[in-house]
Amino acid sequence: MNTRNGNVESGDYPGNLAEIVTFFETLSEAEKRENLILHAESARNQEPNEKRLQGLPEPRANDSLMSCRCGRTC
Numbered sequence: 001m002n003t004r005n006g007n008v009e010s011g012d013y014p015g016n017l018a019e020i021v022t023f024f025e026t027l028s029e030a031e032k033r034e035n036l037i038l039h040a041e042s043a044r045n046q047e048p049n050e051k052r053l054q055g056l057p058e059p060r061a062n063d064s065l066m067s068c069r070c071g072r073t074c
Helices: 015-025 029-046
Strands: none
Touching: 015 029
């Protein structure tokens, strides 16, 4: 992992995360705090909800994935 002045370079992150890191690097400390709070508050919008989960397959529904050869659920 490449570092620059003790910081991880944004190129070491996947696309969307790199954009966020680059954005925060350009801000003053007060702006970083303010935007970090805004990002944290908006994270609630990304939580799973019933509407988003409808129609998605249950990944644990496959019996072969639920138990192993020893007969236990592992």
